[in-house]
Amino acid sequence: MNISLPFVQAIPILKHIQKNGFEAYFVGGSVRDFIMNREINDVDITTSATPDEIESLFTHTIPVGKEHGTINVVWENENYEITTFRTESEYINHRRPSEVHFVRDLYLDVKRRDFTINAIAMDTEFNLYDYFNGQTDINNKVIRTVGKPVDRFSEDALRIIRGLRFKSQLGFDIDSYTFRAMEEHIEDIQYLSIERIILELKKLLLGQYINKAIIDLHHLNFWEFVPYFNLIQMNAYQMIHPITLEQFIAITTYKSQVNQDIKCLKLSNASTNYITQFKNALIQLNCITNEKSLYQFVYDFGISIALDIEHQRENLMCNHISLPSQSNYNASLIQHIWQSLPIQNRKMLQINGKELMEVLNKNSGPWLKKVLRDIECAVVQSEVTNRKKDLIEWVKLNVKIS
Ligand code: ATP
Ligand code: MG
Secondary structure: OOOOHHHHHHHHHHHHHHHOOOOEEEEOHHHHHHHOOOOOOOOEEEEOOOHHHHHHHOOOEEEEEHHHOEEEEEEOOEEEEEEEOEEEOOOOOOOOOOOEEEOOOHHHHHHOOOEHHHOOEEOOOOOEEOOOOHHHHHHOOEEOEOOOHHHHHHHOOHHHHHHHHHHHHHOOEEOHHHHHHHHHHHHHHHHOOHHHHHHHHHHHHOOOOHHHHHHHHHHOOHHHHOOOHHHOOHHHOOOOOOOOHHHHHHHHHHHHOOOOOOHHHOOOHHHHHHHHHHHHHHHHHOOOOOHHHHHHHHHHHHHHHHHHHHHOHHHHHHOOOOOOOOOOOOHHHHHHHHHHOOOOOHHHOOOOHHHHHHHHOOOOOHHHHHHHHHHHHHHHOOOOOOOHHHHHHHHHHHOOOO
16 A cells, blocks of 8 residues: 555645645654654644634534544544644643643644654645654654653653553664653653553554563563552563553463452453453463364364464463464464364254253253253264254263252
8 A cells, every 4th residue: 555645635634724724734653654654544633723713614523622622524434633733731640731722833732742753744745844853763763752851751651651652663762861761750650540551551562562662661660550460570471472452461360360350450341351261261271182172172262262372372482371382273273173163152052951951851950051061062072963863862871960
């Protein structure tokens, strides 16, 4: 894909703003990634027009963060985030300011941004406005705050985590003054909302250079100031390959055996369920000793978790979690097993609880769940075919209920 395409598509929006007498630029991560020749996710637009003025210029707008200056404009079925040039009032308790001031000067807007590499603006002719030598830092692969690092981190400690996130994603080094200020202010991350931390941590762990970034996290005692992780000996963990936050948490709970509730991380139900599944799969890995048990494992956890485990092989191994050798556990084998399983879930069993009660002439009770599980395992391991007649016969022969 032509990497300038997202900009080209958005140019009519900027031109429309300019035609009405305002300034508009691309800014932030998209400009940084464009200069680096990296794929661009979404373009951020910054403008001298106020949110009210933006709303009056476009027919389809959504006031996603109007009080902070952000309006979404829907243009040819795409969503564009347009933020008014702004400065921020004083930070209290290391939290984002509740008040922002809209300004008409691009320089003041880029001056409040976190890192020089994120503070470059670009106009519709692809001219760059680089007040803080962001291009030099991109060329030298350096992460450096805009302005004095101690000031910028004491204003908003999330920038410390963001800096580490960019290191993990881009493989850049952190400028030594910036890093020293990170050391000085790391404690302040305890005042951040867990939602903001989690958002950045997710991106950080998925960075291609996580192996480098995690060393800094350990060095800075980052974990000590984040709920849940502060109860675990985190320095023991290594990550040499990108990993999802959910997989990372599953590994830490499995290894540390800390029965700590992860509710404090305020994750979604889907994330929490995944963590439980992945952790249970890690526990069960030890039981894979032959083909039959591998069939059972793939059935019990499903293809997706089984493949995710394989995908995390290197991270598991470097954290001393053993799994079967690659010849006995690999993606194509897992796919083959999944395809050849006689059933892929319990609903596919050709017998149900009601029929079992009739066959065995017994009332419902705890026995039922156990027998259904026994039948399920027997089918998965091809000890019996999944036909009602055969299942009934198998039950009569094999199931003893007192
Ligand atoms: P990504 O590629 O992940 O979107 P990004 O650099 O665009 O990376 P965003 O979180 O989307 O990061 O933020 C957009 C821009 O807003 C940043 O590039 C930076 O200029 C500015 N920014 C975001 N968060 C902060 C912050 N906490 N302090 C100062 N500036 C910030
Ligand atoms: Mg962005």
